[in-house]
Amino acid sequence: MAETLLQDPRTKYPVPPFPKQHQDVPGRQSAMQPVPDCGEDSYVGSGKLTGRRAVITGGDSGIGRAVAIAYAREGADVLISYLDEHDDAESTAQIVRDAGRRCVLVSGDIQEQVHCQAIVQRAVDELGGVDILVNNAAFQMSHKDLQDFSAQELERTFRTNVFATFFLTQAAAPHMAPGSSVINTASINADKPNATLVAYAATKGALQNLTGGLAQLLAEKGIRVNCVAPGPVWTPLIPSTMDAEKASKFGEQVPFKRPAQPAELAAAYVMLASEGASYMSGATVAVTGGVPLI
Template identity: 65%
Template sequence: MNQPAQQQDTPGVQGEMTPKPDCGEESYRGTGKLTGKAAIITGGDSGIGRAVAIAFAREGADVLISYLSEDEDAQDTARYVEQAGRKAVLVPGDLSKAEHCRAIVDRAVQEFGKVDILVNNAAYQMNHESLDEISDDEWEYTFATNIHAYFWLVKAALPHMSPGSSIIGSSSVNSDMPSPTLAPYAATKAAIANFSASLAQLLGERGIRANSVAPGPVWTPLIPATMPEEKVESFGGQVPLGRAGQPAELAPVYVLLASDDGSYISGARVAVTGGNPIL
């Protein structure tokens, strides 16, 4: 079933979407898989990030929610974390700046004393029909937000991570099936998958795992904020399951990769694509 045509200004607000994405607010049930853990989730205010924050909290983790400027969405996510009996820390700001990425980790260590799970999930994309439409500034901002931030965050977090810790990057089906109208975004998503695989090999001897998740079309604020109305309306209809995924359908994969259930999973790229194969 397709969603109605709609558009928003970037970065997009979950509360203004029709229908509202399902982030597991009413459905996710935890079983203690992350009891006592401390997590950082970028882009944790809405969409996949919110679903992961809710799931992590209900599994027993405290959560730092990094987001750009969507205060109302972030406060809603924090409320769900706190209702699960866990600590929620909100940190707004621009991930394209190295100093802000380091400040996020510093705040997590100040609040939690450690970092057990780092989820690099925030992303920027815009839809363009030609290369001429992509400015130098947009190209650089996309890479800074999507992949440079991942490097900065990991480098800052590693001194505070112990054996058993987990790093998860949000890649995309675009990592090897790039949409030509999302060229900068697609390139960064390939880089996220590649960097995650490198981290798995670099950090294995320390007992730290690194993986990436490759979603297909998922109904998040990024879609109405960055795509033309006609593409929003048909979004997700091209996959074998015939619909866009919901953020709640991604969260269990992040829980698996963050928890001891995934203790031998490292260097993987897990596809959650509604049936579209990835290489």
């Protein structure tokens, strides 16, 4: 009798409560307990993205790191955009290079349109073009009182999560050939907003709507635009934007009773970028641990 390879999704990865912890924004992956699994030791590619050039924002850690690793092992060269987490970025770049692919690192703040344009230009100059754009970087803060959301924080949240997606897509589209793909990271919060994340949730609703509009606008160029809507995912965003008590219980509210590890998101991003998804555009792929998006 053959050995089963099935794993129980409820217990495949660590289950809360986690050690209480807090970091300054934007957080460092290496300092988290437990350290997120981004597929470093598990993701095996099969050539689905051979020869493609990908730009991934927030690619230093969390979901972006998992996507960078998966893309490289599927045969793509990668540009990783990140804020200032140089240690995490260098670690991810080394894994990409160990897979035999080129990796370009670009640090800076994607709130600014000129920086978004510079990211795309670096990809064109150093990788030879852009075939995949993953708009993944995000900012959030959690507050229990509406009055605690400042105008500055609201603007930062929208500029990072929504404006940057628009700026990067606008800059990349002229360099993308038919068959290219834009993939945005939305959230379960677009459909089921968490009251303590009201600003972040609003941006994710806007981002999901933006995905649908861009899909229609770019269809005439043969460029596909989709989004992934994760549920709770164990990334540096969590201990750096939530209090230690809340972070320790993160993810226990979903049917699987735990947060996803970034590695569990990678396959969705690979699929949307591959030829297997050639008729998918304007879609949302939910990865939510059992929470239905209706």
